Amino acid sequence: MMDDNATARFKRRLLKIAHQVGLLLAMVIICLPGIWIMLTSLRPPVEIMAKPPVWIPQEINLDAYVAMFSGVGKGGIPVLEYFRNSLIISVTSTVIAIAIGMAGGYAFARFRFRGKSGLFLGLMLTRTVPGIALSLPLFFVYARLGIIDTHFGLILAYVALNIPFTIWLIDGFFRQVPKDLAEAAQIDGCTRWQAFWQVEFPLAGPGIASSAIFAFLTSWNEFALASQLTRSVNSKTLPVGLLDYTAEFTIDWRGMCALAVVMIIPALTLTFIVQKHLVSGLTSGAVKG
Amino acid sequence: MRPRRLSAPVLLLLPAFIVLAAVVLVPLLLSLYSSFTPFRLTRPATFFTFIWFDNYISIFASRDFWWAFGRTVLLLTVALNLEMLLGLGLAMLVEKASRGQRLLRTLMMFPMMFSPILVGFQFKFMFNDNVGVVNNALQSLGLSNSAIPWLIDGGLAFFAISAAEIWSSTSVFAILILAGLLAMPKEPIEAARVDGCTPWQTFRYVTWPFVMPFAYIAMTIRSLDVARAYDIVKIMTDGGPAGRTELLWTLISRTAYGDARMGLANAMAYVSIILSIVFTVYFFRKLAAARVQIGAEW
Numbered sequence: 001m002m003d004d005n006a007t008a009r010f011k012r013r014l015l016k017i018a019h020q021v022g023l024l025l026a027m028v029i030i031c032l033p034g035i036w037i038m039l040t041s042l043r044p045p046v047e048i049m050a051k052p053p054v055w056i057p058q059e060i061n062l063d064a065y066v067a068m069f070s071g072v073g074k075g076g077i078p079v080l081e082y083f084r085n086s087l088i089i090s091v092t093s094t095v096i097a098i099a100i101g102m103a104g105g106y107a108f109a110r111f112r113f114r115g116k117s118g119l120f121l122g123l124m125l126t127r128t129v130p131g132i133a134l135s136l137p138l139f140f141v142y143a144r145l146g147i148i149d150t151h152f153g154l155i156l157a158y159v160a161l162n163i164p165f166t167i168w169l170i171d172g173f174f175r176q177v178p179k180d181l182a183e184a185a186q187i188d189g190c191t192r193w194q195a196f197w198q199v200e201f202p203l204a205g206p207g208i209a210s211s212a213i214f215a216f217l218t219s220w221n222e223f224a225l226a227s228q229l230t231r232s233v234n235s236k237t238l239p240v241g242l243l244d245y246t247a248e249f250t251i252d253w254r255g256m257c258a259l260a261v262v263m264i265i266p267a268l269t270l271t272f273i274v275q276k277h278l279v280s281g282l283t284s285g286a287v288k289g
Numbered sequence: 290m291r292p293r294r295l296s297a298p299v300l301l302l303l304p305a306f307i308v309l310a311a312v313v314l315v316p317l318l319l320s321l322y323s324s325f326t327p328f329r330l331t332r333p334a335t336f337f338t339f340i341w342f343d344n345y346i347s348i349f350a351s352r353d354f355w356w357a358f359g360r361t362v363l364l365l366t367v368a369l370n371l372e373m374l375l376g377l378g379l380a381m382l383v384e385k386a387s388r389g390q391r392l393l394r395t396l397m398m399f400p401m402m403f404s405p406i407l408v409g410f411q412f413k414f415m416f417n418d419n420v421g422v423v424n425n426a427l428q429s430l431g432l433s434n435s436a437i438p439w440l441i442d443g444g445l446a447f448f449a450i451s452a453a454e455i456w457s458s459t460s461v462f463a464i465l466i467l468a469g470l471l472a473m474p475k476e477p478i479e480a481a482r483v484d485g486c487t488p489w490q491t492f493r494y495v496t497w498p499f500v501m502p503f504a505y506i507a508m509t510i511r512s513l514d515v516a517r518a519y520d521i522v523k524i525m526t527d528g529g530p531a532g533r534t535e536l537l538w539t540l541i542s543r544t545a546y547g548d549a550r551m552g553l554a555n556a557m558a559y560v561s562i563i564l565s566i567v568f569t570v571y572f573f574r575k576l577a578a579a580r581v582q583i584g585a586e587w
Contacts, residue, residue, distance in 0.1 A: 023382045023393070030399050033411045033456070036422055040414070053425035100304045107301035121573055123305070124509075126313045128565040130516030132538045133558035136545050137316035137323070160312035163305050165513070221404030223520040224538075228546065239406040243524060253414060260407050267402040275398050279468045 034264070041065070041257035048253055064258035079259060081233045082241040089151055089237060090219040093158035097166050098212045104163065105170025106196070110179070120168075127164040131224030139228050149231040157225050162215040169214065173207030173277075174200065210274035217267055238263050317562075320555040328552035335552070344556035353532065354540065354557065360447075361537040361564070364518060368454045369511065373504060375455065376462025383463070384470045394467070400460045405520035412453035413525045416440055443533030446526050450534055453521050462507040469503030470496070502579040509576055512568040516561070537561045 040048055042060045068079045108120065138157060139148070147153040177200050185195040201208075223239040230236045236244075242263065245256045324344055328336045348354045383393045403411070415422045416439035427433040440446050473496065481491045519538035522528065528535040528543065535543075538561060545554035 019382065019385055022378075023386060026379055026382060027393070027396055029456070030396060030460070033415060034399060034403070036415065037411055049420055053429060055429070100308060103301040104305040107298040111298040111301075113296070113298045117577075119302075121570070123309070124513060124573070125566055125569060126309050127513050128515075128562075128569045129313060129317065130519065130538055130558075130561050130565055132516065132519050132542050133320075133561050134313065134316065136541070136551060136555055136558055137320035138312070139545075140323075140551070141316055141319065156308075157312055160308050163308060167305065217402070221406070223404065223406040223523075224516070227523075228542075239404055239520075242406055242410060253420060256410060257414070260410060263404065263407060264402060267404070271398060271402045272395065275395065279464055 037257045037260050041254060041261050043254065045252075045254050064254045065262075068255060068258050068262070077241055077244055077255070077259070078233050079238075079241065079262065082236055082238050083262070085151065085230075085233075085235050086220060086237040089154045089158065089235070090216050092151070093155045093162065093219050094212050094216040096155070096159045097162035097215045098170075098208065100159070101163055101166030101170050101211065101215075102208060104167040105172075106174055106200075108167065108171040109174035123164045123167060127161070131161075131222070132228075135225050135228040138225070142229060148229055149235050151235055153229055154226060154235060154237070157229065158219040158222065161222070161225070162218055165218070166211050166215055169211040170204070170208055173204040173211070176207070177203045207277050210277035213270045213274045217270060220263075220267060320558060323552050324555035324559055326552045328550075328555075330549040330551055340552075344553050348553065348556050348560070353535070356532075357535045357537050357540040358560070360535065361518075361561075364447075364451060364454065364536065365515060365568070368451055368458070368518075369508065371451075371455050372459045372462050372511070373508070375459045376507065377466055377500075377504070379459065379463040380467035380470055383467055394464075397460050397463055397467075400457050401464070403457060405457065405517040406524055408453050408457040409521035409524035412449060412456070412521075413440065416449045416525075440526055441530055443530055446530065446534045450518070450522055450525055453525065454518055457517075457521070458511060461511060462504065465503045465507040465510075466500055469500040473499050502576060505572060505576040505579050508572040509569065512565070512572050515565055515568055537564070 039057065041064050042062065043057050044059055044061070044063070047054045047058065068077070104123075108116070134157075142148045142153050147156075181199050181203070182192075182195040185199045186192060190198065220237075221239060222237075223243075226237045226240050227243065230240055238259070242256065242259055245252060245259065323336065325341060326336055326338055327340055327343070379397065383390065383397060386393055400408070414420075416424075418424055418436045418438045418441060421439065423439065424433070424436050427437065438445065439449050477495050477499075478491060481495045486494070516538050518536060519542070522534060522536055522539050523542075526534045528539040537557065541554050541557045541561060544550050544557060
């Protein structure tokens, strides 16, 4: 009897240790690549290239960042321009996509109409088209219209890219707002329009904000379309700029790592802000359907 | 006859339709047409020659195309299944954790923030045969004497690409499955335990059916953006060495922009679009079925 107890306790402890080790291992695998990039961007090239490898950094400095932002100097990548392009394109396309997505999401959440689920699937399917497959006709059309290598061209493409998913998310968030609230407001004398802006919109607000951040990140990170529809400093975004580094120079690992860190920081900050809403929006739309 | 007033949902959805029609549907019709022409960017006149299915016949007869197609399907199958399994495992590990769950959940989201192009770059750097951290670690630990050519050997490069792909997308599954686990009522599990179910039975017949729709949501989201592997491969190997990691999407881009054979590339692009649609519709239907099941049971 005692023996049984002891083995059971031992087994439990063993399981607990296995659990902790598994968790630790998983987290290391998840975090290590990013930390490694970050670390590399702060080390002098000699250390990065050293054979045998130097594991403990001997010297930490911000030279790579200084070089990157001091204009077209060493490395020759106009990071500031790329950053500006990325920002303009992502913000504008997000604002437009959210406006359109809000209308669409509201329609899906509040109205019954024929062919609703088929329509929803159809919307999603436009998102499924691989970027590179879509880039072929867009490249051709844009070249004809003369909007290749402009902000407008990319913004238009990203609005279309973001609409389906935005509708999905916002649909989910509006469903979480009880219908009765808006109805009550209407009984109290609001128009439907007022009821929307004063009751439903504020309640769905955080969710809509996180859809906006999600749309922003999609535009910020997009590569397949941007790589074909941009040509020069006029409209190249950061992901395309990162590829420049590999294509044009003997690989400057430290510079690339620094650019990678610059790219990831906005994404990192924004994702942390929305993480909670994002999951609830996705699941509520899909489960309670 | 007075034109009928447009109903509210139609009006609300109209802007979305207009944009999607202009940017997605019409261009896709154009590319459908051009997949029936021998269109080359360098010779615009070829746009108006109609050659029926010649492009499709020549891609279906091409060995490179079938290799790329097979490799793409293989990558997707391996990656999606492993992502689902690892995501489930990760979600369960985190759910069982007694302390620091908030922190763990935040860390878990980390890979989601990386754009595919960054993931590709990051793994290209880590798997570099000369300065990469993987080889350095293996050599420092004495597990390998020579530099392993991760991205230069075809098989190893495929492995490296899969690793990058799985690293970047496992967290989507983990997060959504975790959301399912946390939303799950505790009573059925306790009831199952009282009734003498083994942990495996509890998982298989109680936990999994509840969590499944969440896994399908993750699958659907993933399948929407399944072509993100293009970005990863583009920066890691660009289809090399000697086409050994060529996917459908890199082949399209090479044919279209490298060789300027737009007509042919559009034919391939249509195959890739159909592949994506099949994936998405499949998971959407699974999701709908799971939703009905949940609706009936809970």
